[in-house]
Amino acid sequence: MRCIPAKEIIAAVFEAIQYISYNPDPELHKFLVNALQYEQDELARDAIKAILENHKLSPANRIPLCQDTGTTIVFAQIGVGICLEEPLTESINKAVRDAQKSLPLRASMVQEPLFMRKNTNTNVPAFVHIESIPGDSLILEIAQKGGGAENTSFSVMLNPSSESDEIIDLICSKVIEAGSKPCPPIVLGIGIGGNFELAPILAKKALFEKLGRANSIPEYAHMEKQIVERINKQGCGVQGLGGKITVIAAHIKSAPCHIASLPLAVNMQCHVHRHTRVEL
C-alpha cells in the first residue's frame, strides 16, 4: 500500500485551484490568438483582444480571470493500492476552503438551494466524483466552473430510435438559444448514453479532454465537427457580439446504455476554461 498524507493532497488541490484561477488554459489562449487571423467582425475582434489582454493581466495583477471564480469540481481516480488518512472529499474541501480565504476567491455556494440560500462563505462543498482504478496512483482532474454556462447546460432522455442528425439539430438549437448567456466562445461537453445520471457526468468529463481533439470513433468525430461548424455559421459570436466563433470545440463522450434509452447531456463551458490534472 502507498499512503498519501492528507496535507499533500490538500496542498496539491490548493495549488491547482490557485493556478487555474489566474492562468488561462494554454490551448484556449492559442486558439484565440489564432482566431484573430480569421475573425473579421470588428466587435468580435475587440472582445477577443480584451480576453487576450485579460490572460496577461490576470496572473500579472493577481486578479482572478473571472469574477465568478467558480465552484470546484473534481474527478478523482484512486488506485486500489492507495491508502488515505481521511476521506478524499474532506481533503479536497479543506483545500477549497483555504483557496477561497487566502487567494481570495468569491464565495459562490449556498448551503440550501430553495429557502434560505445562505452563502457557505467558503465555497465548500466541492463536487467530487470518485472512481477506483488499478495501481497506486491518485489522479485528480480539477475544474473551477462558473454558473452562467452551467445554467444553459441541459440533459434529456431521447428515444433510442433518434438519428445522429436529430441529436445534432437539438444540440445546435439549444446552443443557439443560449446565445451569449454562457459567455462564448464556449466549449461543449457532450455525454451520449449511460443513464439518467451518467450522461451529464460524461458531458462534464468531456470538458477535460484536450481542446479540439477529434473523437476516436469516426461517427462521433463527424458529429463534433458538424456541431461546431453549424453553430458557428449562426453569428452569435464572441460574447454575442457577432462573428464566426461561438463554439471553440465540441467533445463527445459515450457509454453503454439500456436498450430502451438514449440519454443525452450537454455541459457548456465558458471561455474561461479553468481545468487541470494532478497526479500524486
Add this chain to the structure above:
Amino acid sequence: MRIFELTLPLNIDTIGKLKPKDKVLLSGELFTARDAAHKRLAKILKNGDDLPFDISKTALFYCGPSPAGDGQICGAIGPTTSYRMDRYVPEFLAAGLRVMIGKGERSAETNSIIRQYHALYLSAIGGISAVLSQHIVSCETYLWQELGTEAIYRMVVDSLPCYVSIC
C-alpha cells in the same frame, strides 16, 4: 464601431443617440445588484418604501465581485447573466431605473419595456475581470453585507468598457 465616453447619470437625450453595438466607456457612480439584492429591492418597492439609493441617477451593474486581495481596490469584477433579473425590470423602470449593465440576451418582454422607457441595457464582456478591474476607482459594500458577494456594492468606475445591447 462608434465609441462614446459617457458619465452617469445619463439623460434621455444621451441614451437616444446610442444604437445597438455602439461601444460605451462608462464613468461615474453605480451600484451592483444581483439576484438576492434584486429580491430585497423589489420587496422595498412592493411595500411602497423608498429605495436605499436613487436608482434614476445611477446604473445597476449585475455583478458579484470577488473579494479584494491585500492592497487591491477590488477583486475580480464582471457581469453576471442578466436574464435572471428580467422579472424585476418593469417595476425598477417604473421606479426610475434607466441604465443596466450585465451580459447576455434578455426576454422579448424585457427588450420591449426597456425601449418603451427609453432606457439602456449595456453588455459587458464576461470573464475579463482583470481588464475590468482596472476601470474601478473605488468599490465598497453599500448595503446588506450579510449577502456577501450578493450585497449591494457602491462603485465608482472610469471608462468601463461596455457595448449597447438594448436602447
